[in-house]
Amino acid sequence: MIPLFRHHTKASSQPRRLTLKILRYNPAELNAAPSFQAFEIDEADGMTLFIALNEIRATQDPSLQFDFVCRAGICGSCAMLVDGRPALACRTLTRDLSAQITLAPLPFFELIGDLSVNTGKWMRGTSERLQTWIHAVEPVSADILETPMAPELAEAIYELDRCIECGCCIAACGTAQMRPDFVGAVGLNKIARFRLDPRDQRSDDDFYELIGDDSGVFGCMSLLGCHDVCPKQLSLQTQIAFLRRKMARLGLN
Amino acid sequence: MSHSIDYTANPPMGPSVIPDAPALPTNNPISLPRKSRWPARLDLLQSLSGLLLALFLIAHMAFVSTILISQAAFYNVARFFEGAWLLGRPYPMLVSLVASAILALLMLHAWLAMRKFPAGFRQYRAFIAHKNRLHHGDTSLWWLQLWTGFLLFFLASIHLYDMLSQPELIGPYASADRVWSGGMWPLYLLLLFSVELHGGIGLYRLLVKWGLFGDKTRARLHLARHAFSAFFITLGLLTLLAYIDLGRSHAAQAGERYIPKAAAQTATH
Numbered sequence A: 001m002i003p004l005f006r007h008h009t010k011a012s013s014q015p016r017r018l019t020l021k022i023l024r025y026n027p028a029e030l031n032a033a034p035s036f037q038a039f040e041i042d043e044a045d046g047m048t049l050f051i052a053l054n055e056i057r058a059t060q061d062p063s064l065q066f067d068f069v070c071r072a073g074i075c076g077s078c079a080m081l082v083d084g085r086p087a088l089a090c091r092t093l094t095r096d097l098s099a100q101i102t103l104a105p106l107p108f109f110e111l112i113g114d115l116s117v118n119t120g121k122w123m124r125g126t127s128e129r130l131q132t133w134i135h136a137v138e139p140v141s142a143d144i145l146e147t148p149m150a151p152e153l154a155e156a157i158y159e160l161d162r163c164i165e166c167g168c169c170i171a172a173c174g175t176a177q178m179r180p181d182f183v184g185a186v187g188l189n190k191i192a193r194f195r196l197d198p199r200d201q202r203s204d205d206d207f208y209e210l211i212g213d214d215s216g217v218f219g220c221m222s223l224l225g226c227h228d229v230c231p232k233q234l235s236l237q238t239q240i241a242f243l244r245r246k247m248a249r250l251g252l253n
Numbered sequence B: 001m002s003h004s005i006d007y008t009a010n011p012p013m014g015p016s017v018i019p020d021a022p023a024l025p026t027n028n029p030i031s032l033p034r035k036s037r038w039p040a041r042l043d044l045l046q047s048l049s050g051l052l053l054a055l056f057l058i059a060h061m062a063f064v065s066t067i068l069i070s071q072a073a074f075y076n077v078a079r080f081f082e083g084a085w086l087l088g089r090p091y092p093m094l095v096s097l098v099a100s101a102i103l104a105l106l107m108l109h110a111w112l113a114m115r116k117f118p119a120g121f122r123q124y125r126a127f128i129a130h131k132n133r134l135h136h137g138d139t140s141l142w143w144l145q146l147w148t149g150f151l152l153f154f155l156a157s158i159h160l161y162d163m164l165s166q167p168e169l170i171g172p173y174a175s176a177d178r179v180w181s182g183g184m185w186p187l188y189l190l191l192l193f194s195v196e197l198h199g200g201i202g203l204y205r206l207l208v209k210w211g212l213f214g215d216k217t218r219a220r221l222h223l224a225r226h227a228f229s230a231f232f233i234t235l236g237l238l239t240l241l242a243y244i245d246l247g248r249s250h251a252a253q254a255g256e257r258y259i260p261k262a263a264a265q266t267a268t269h
């Protein structure tokens, strides 16, 4: 081994002692009241909050509830408030945080228990409300070759499709905190995605029916919390502004 | 068979499994009357009225700060707006007209913006909790905009009513007397800070909201916003100081009108 290329940790450097203050609450329990509980663990190299929480659950409290599936920032199930900011626990390194870490469930969504919230239910409801699927006039025939799509367009659609429905944008949105019927950045981003897709034959008038009011695109106050926390770095600011221009134009007719 | 988009079909992922899912607008576009276009128009009007007010603010600041050049300069600006150069004799009514128009614009803008205010105590508390949790610049800025906007509704209305009801009392001495002997300077001081902060944040948000510069420019837009507020607050403070200074030295003769030198000379001859 070439010592030059090995990362040396000094023998003297002790691992940090982390304190995780976690908001505990189990709505299924009678007479339960929300309260913070502190857990202490030793920090490990490259530790994520996912690893830290699993260690706590394995060694200190098996009743701690939180969600994980992919632990790689793909499934969107591990979003929570890390020191007040929405983030994916599996993509958050403890070394980027102070030794005192506060964890709380995402606001806005239905609480399952402790750090686990039911984002899926809300996402599904929003998909149904915004009809986020392809609406084609011609029935799709499996016997005909698909019309080719320009690579740039496919790329652009794919870029918007990277949303993992984690709910961070909703938890970071001041408008959504005040108005629970607001579709949020995730909903608007989906509309932008289907609007791009040539296979979806809906017109702007059709999209206006879905987002042309104050629970849709005009409700957005451009606070950009969504844009700044999206763990997939989607350009939500650009998408919302684009839709706002398209939808506002219909108001001039 | 006529083809049209089937809005009544269940979502491709099957019928809803969610008991309290939001009501599906699945059967709306063709059979039901289409959605009102007013939310779009009101959104446009909110931005447009804000933009006009901001432009007026800039112009207004340029005009009143001419007192920093000389009393005669401000006197000429004030007379210019009474239209004597065009209509043969001064009509202070013109100033009243402009003030009324701005007042109407202010009311419209306030009404449109108020729709976005927290409706009720629950929403108010929810937003404060959110803002304090998130520590996010643009979110906190909105709160500042809300409060300065609230203040402006009253402060700017008072000032505009003053101009509207006494349009002839604009001039180096008359204005300075209003500021000092009339005791209006605390109001102008508060008005200055509120309006320049509100205007700066508003212009910034206008650009971001309509996506005029893409999403890579936000840091620079923030810088421009700070520069805007800082420049106009400084200019405004200097201007206000000039009027206070003039008002104090003119306090003994408060009420006397300014007469330009040339006219004063012909009068004494």
Ligand code: SF4
Pocket (backbone or CB within 6 Å): A162, A163, A164, A165, A166, A167, A168, A169, A170, A185, A186, A189, A229, A230, A231, A232, A233, A234
């Ligand atoms: S837009 Fe971003 S923050 Fe919002 S749900 Fe999708 S991935 Fe998460």
Ligand code: SF4
Pocket (backbone or CB within 6 Å): A169, A172, A173, A174, A175, A176, A184, A185, A219, A220, A221, A222, A223, A224, A225, A226, A227, A236, A240
């Ligand atoms: S930009 Fe709009 S959607 Fe995004 S956080 Fe702000 S109000 Fe919410």
Ligand code: FES
Pocket (backbone or CB within 6 Å): A067, A068, A069, A070, A071, A072, A073, A074, A075, A076, A077, A078, A079, A088, A089, A090, A091
């Ligand atoms: S566990 Fe899948 S995104 Fe974090």
